[in-house]
Structures are given as structure tokens and as C-alpha cells.
Amino acid sequence: MAARTDFGKELLCPLCRGLFHKPVTLECGHSFCTPCIAGLWEQEQERQECPDCREVFPKRCLRVNQVLCSLAEVARTLSLGDPAQGESRYCQHHREELKLFCETDIQLICVVCRESSEHREHRCRPLKDAVENYKDLLKSSLEFLSEKKAAILEVELKHKQNISALKDQSSSLLSHIMSEFTQLRLILNDKENNLIHDLKEREENILQTIHKNLQQVQCDLDSIKLEMLQLQRRLDEKDPLTFLKEESSEVSRKMQEYKSLDLVHGHLPLGDFKGPLQYKVWKEMIYQISPAPASLALDPNTAHPELTLSEDLTSVRHSDRWHERPDTPERFDQCVSVLGAQAFASGRHYWEVKVADKIKWDIGVVNGSINRKGIIRPGPATGYWLLGLRNDQYEAYTRPPTHLAPSEKPWKIGVYLDYEGGQVSFYNADNMSHLHTFTHTFTEKLYLNLSPCLNEGGRNGADLKICSIKRHPQK
Structure with missing residues (x-):
């Protein structure tokens, strides 16, 4: 029951x-x-x-x-x-x-x-x-x-975790954006203050000169007025003997003293303060921003035997001719590629590579320990983070490849490396529109990788060129 x-x-x-x-x-x-x-x-x-x-x-x-x-x-x-x-x-x-x-x-x-x-x-x-x-x-x-x-x-928990992670990432990116623009404003404010200081200093120097000359002019003017009174008294003299007592040469000498008065012009140099200031400051800022465009060089010891490098080691092209070079472990023997001479193991870096009207190319960064012999299948799994062009199609070498559709054909490709941040990003350097970003935890030294690809009977014979930035000493 x-x-x-x-x-x-x-x-x-x-x-x-x-x-x-x-x-x-x-x-x-x-x-x-x-x-x-x-x-x-x-x-x-x-x-x-x-x-x-x-x-x-x-x-x-x-x-x-x-x-x-x-x-x-x-x-x-x-x-x-x-x-x-x-x-x-x-x-x-x-x-x-x-x-x-x-x-x-x-x-x-x-x-x-x-x-x-x-x-x-x-x-x-x-x-x-x-x-x-x-x-x-x-x-x-x-x-x-x-x-x-x-x-x-x-x-539900995973969704909430994703929401939390997204908010954290957004907050971090917001802080980064604000920090970067704060730095730009500091640079602009510094240049503005320096320019204003130069203007005021030049103004002060010219005004000092003008005031000094003006004081001299005032002294001369007072002296002239006194002389004029004395001359007027002589002119009013009725007695001829008294009138002629003073030598006429003394009058002539004093008149000569007042013939050398010059006007000091107070013009400020318009070229320094009213030229294309925005463009001038922009040109100067490029050497202070972080990261500033890097001036890199290529390592000839890694170049495939059919590649020709420029004398300054900043450009490479496929020559269609085999150069007798030592078959060392660091040299590519089948992939027509070359690495940069500089290694990156920390920090943030940016550089640009001119691709012009080439129809094939590969650009990116690689691990120092990559395989350089035989057929290579580039991708993050093999230590390659590359962007390439084939048959008018831009691709990021992922698995499978990621097809890209830039709004304009890039003339230069910008490469941004944030080692600690685990980021390699590519941009159309003409308008800085984003093309693709790889993320990875880097543990090795990284190097620039360039491949001009085969010249296709001259149709792809143009150079891949690292855009150099001439550094000027900072004041």
C-alpha cells in the first residue's frame, strides 16, 4: 500500500x-x-x-x-x-x-x-x-x-565564455588603439610646440634687432632735432659776422653722419612656418612612430641559385639562369626564395615590399629552422606565414588556402610582425587596408621571406623590392 x-x-x-x-x-x-x-x-x-x-x-x-x-x-x-x-x-x-x-x-x-x-x-x-x-x-x-x-x-557556458573572451579582447584592442593614438598626439604636440617655440624665438630675435635699431633711430632723431634748432637759430642770426663764426665744414660733416640710416625689415620666413606643414610633419613623424618602417636587407647565402639580388641586397628577381653557388644547408635548392638577413626574436616590426605589376610572388615571414630543400608546402604547420599571388588570385597560405579579395590591386605589400603578440598581418601598403592576419605563439627567430617566382618568359620578370627608409638623425 x-x-x-x-x-x-x-x-x-x-x-x-x-x-x-x-x-x-x-x-x-x-x-x-x-x-x-x-x-x-x-x-x-x-x-x-x-x-x-x-x-x-x-x-x-x-x-x-x-x-x-x-x-x-x-x-x-x-x-x-x-x-x-x-x-x-x-x-x-x-x-x-x-x-x-x-x-x-x-x-x-x-x-x-x-x-x-x-x-x-x-x-x-x-x-x-x-x-x-x-x-x-x-x-x-x-x-x-x-x-x-x-x-x-x-x-551555454561556452557561449558565456566566448562573450567574456570577446569583451576582454575588445577591451584590450581598445586600450591598444587609445595608446597608439595617444603616442601620435604626443608626437604631434611635441612638433607643434617646437614649431611655435621656433616661431616665437625668431620673432623675438627680429624684434630685438628692430627695437635696437629703433632706439638708435630715436637717438639720431633727437640729435637731428637739436641740430635743426641750432641751425634755425643761425638762420635767424641777423649779424653777418656772428653768422659766419662757425665753420661751414662742421655743418657738412654732421649732415654726412645722418646719411647711413637703414630700415630693418621684420619679415618671418614663410617657408618655415607657412609651407606644407602637415606633409612636412608627416614626413618627420615616420622616423618617430613605433614601429617605424624597417630598412631590411636580403641574405645572399639563402638565395636559390637562379635568383639575382641587387647590389644593395634590397631586391630580387628570377634570372632564368643557374648561378654556381655553394649548396649549403641554409640555401633553397628548389623553391625560388630568399630570406632576410635580420632575425626577429622580439618586438614589433613593419616593412613594405614593392610588388608593382608582377603576376606571381610570395611574401611573409618564416621560422629560422624551416626546411629549405626539395618541394616545400608552405603553411603555419611548416613554419611559413606567407601571402601569395597566383593567376590574379591573392591567397594566404593556410590549410586550406584562404582566398582574399582586396578592393584595389596592391602596388606594395606591408608586413607587420608583433612577436610577443603572436601576430603577422598583411596590408595593401598603398591605403593600409587589411588583407590577412596569422596568429601563432612564436618560439623561434623569424626571418623575412621573399619569392619572386619564375619569370614566366619575362612576363613576371620584375623585381620584388624592399622599400627602404632613409633614416635621419633626430634633433
Whole structure:
């Protein structure tokens, strides 16, 4: 009797406290009558949560629990969970105790019903076995839903982790952007202050000269006025003897003294302060920004024997002619490539390579330990982070290749390396539009890699050239 009562309690809806009617199961695993949960959610339109565990669901998802529905029907037949129905355990037709459960018709029957034509071909079980079987089914459903809940919670956690990681990355990038532009403003403010200081200094120097000359002019003017008064008195002299007492040569000498007065012009040099200031400052800033474009050179000891390097080691082309060079471990023997002479093991660096109208090329950075012999399949897995052009198609050498579609054909390719940040980015250096970014944790020294590719009978004979930046000493 106690077991039957406990089983009946499991078939009661937590909301209406009656046997389940059209039971549905939520994603959390708890079950309710369809009218009960639907009515509750209708009242609380803003939230759809489980009345039992209070888990909130983003959308309404009610799954019919057929097993629970069948068990509730069995319980109704047995009057389980409803004390008002008494102990109705007997067949209404044969007055025999209901000891069997017909799984075909999903109803309780007696031993007489079992032998009747209605149930003779049906699959029947003893009541206890049927209850245990449906309990097992119910447990399986609960376990399935629990597993699904755990899987959904795991997906939810990953989404939340992705949101957190995205916010952290955005915050870091925002700080980086603000820091970079703060540095630019500091450089601009410094140049503005220096230019204003130079202007004021020149103004002060000219004004000092003008004021000095003006003082001299004032002295001369006072002296002239005094002389004029003296001359006027002489002119007013009536007595000829008195008039001629002073030598005429003295008058002539004093007149000569006032003939050398020059005007000091106070013009400031417009070329220094009213020229193309923005362009001039921009040209000067390129040597102070970080990272400033690097002036790199190529390493002839790594060049494929058919490559020709310029005397200053800044450009390379495919010559279609084999040069006798030592077959050392560092030299490429099949891939027509060459490495840069400088190694990068830290810091941020940027350089530009002129590709002009070449129809094939490869540009990027590589590990110092890369394989340089035989056929090479470039990619991050083999220590190559390259961008290339083939058949008018720009590609990043990933696996599989990443096809790129620049808005304009690049004349120069910019390469940015942030060693500690694990970043290699490529840009159309003409307008600094982004082409592609590789991310990796670098542990080796990195080198510039250039491949002009085969010259294709002269159609691809142009050089790949590192754009050099001439450094000027800073004041």
C-alpha cells in the first residue's frame, strides 16, 4: 500500500496536485500538466521559468512525455494518488482483481480479460512488472533529459565564455588603439610646440634687432632735432659776422653722419612656418612612430641559385639562369626564395615590399629552422606565414588556402610582425587596408621571406623590392 501511494505521488502535477493530464517535460527535466504550465507562463509573459527549480528558458519548449502520460492513465485506472476514489482494484466487467496491464491498449485488466478475445493477442504483463518497466522508461527519459540539460548547460557556458573572451579582447584592442593614438598626439604636440617655440624665438630675435635699431633711430632723431634748432637759430642770426663764426665744414660733416640710416625689415620666413606643414610633419613623424618602417636587407647565402639580388641586397628577381653557388644547408635548392638577413626574436616590426605589376610572388615571414630543400608546402604547420599571388588570385597560405579579395590591386605589400603578440598581418601598403592576419605563439627567430617566382618568359620578370627608409638623425 505504501509503495502504491509513493508511486502515485510521483504521478502528481506539482502545480495542480492532481494526476498528470497531458504531461509535458521542460528542458530542466521537471514535468507538469500542459494546461497548468501553459496557464502559468501565460500569466508571467516576461519570464518562462520552471516553477520547481526556477531555471529560466530563452524560448518555450514543451515536450510531451508519453511515458508519463501512460503511467498517469494507469494510475487513474487504479485510482492512485486520488484517495477519494478508494480502493478500486477490481475489474468492472468480471469483478476480478486487476492484476495485469495490457501494453497494447495501455490499460489494466484482470486474468479473465486476458483470456478474452479482446486481449488474447495483446502483450500483457503482471501489474508489478508493468510498473517497474514504466518506471525504468521514466528514469531513462529523465536520464536522457538530464544529459541533454548538461549538454545545453555546457553550450551555454561556452557561449558565456566566448562573450567574456570577446569583451576582454575588445577591451584590450581598445586600450591598444587609445595608446597608439595617444603616442601620435604626443608626437604631434611635441612638433607643434617646437614649431611655435621656433616661431616665437625668431620673432623675438627680429624684434630685438628692430627695437635696437629703433632706439638708435630715436637717438639720431633727437640729435637731428637739436641740430635743426641750432641751425634755425643761425638762420635767424641777423649779424653777418656772428653768422659766419662757425665753420661751414662742421655743418657738412654732421649732415654726412645722418646719411647711413637703414630700415630693418621684420619679415618671418614663410617657408618655415607657412609651407606644407602637415606633409612636412608627416614626413618627420615616420622616423618617430613605433614601429617605424624597417630598412631590411636580403641574405645572399639563402638565395636559390637562379635568383639575382641587387647590389644593395634590397631586391630580387628570377634570372632564368643557374648561378654556381655553394649548396649549403641554409640555401633553397628548389623553391625560388630568399630570406632576410635580420632575425626577429622580439618586438614589433613593419616593412613594405614593392610588388608593382608582377603576376606571381610570395611574401611573409618564416621560422629560422624551416626546411629549405626539395618541394616545400608552405603553411603555419611548416613554419611559413606567407601571402601569395597566383593567376590574379591573392591567397594566404593556410590549410586550406584562404582566398582574399582586396578592393584595389596592391602596388606594395606591408608586413607587420608583433612577436610577443603572436601576430603577422598583411596590408595593401598603398591605403593600409587589411588583407590577412596569422596568429601563432612564436618560439623561434623569424626571418623575412621573399619569392619572386619564375619569370614566366619575362612576363613576371620584375623585381620584388624592399622599400627602404632613409633614416635621419633626430634633433
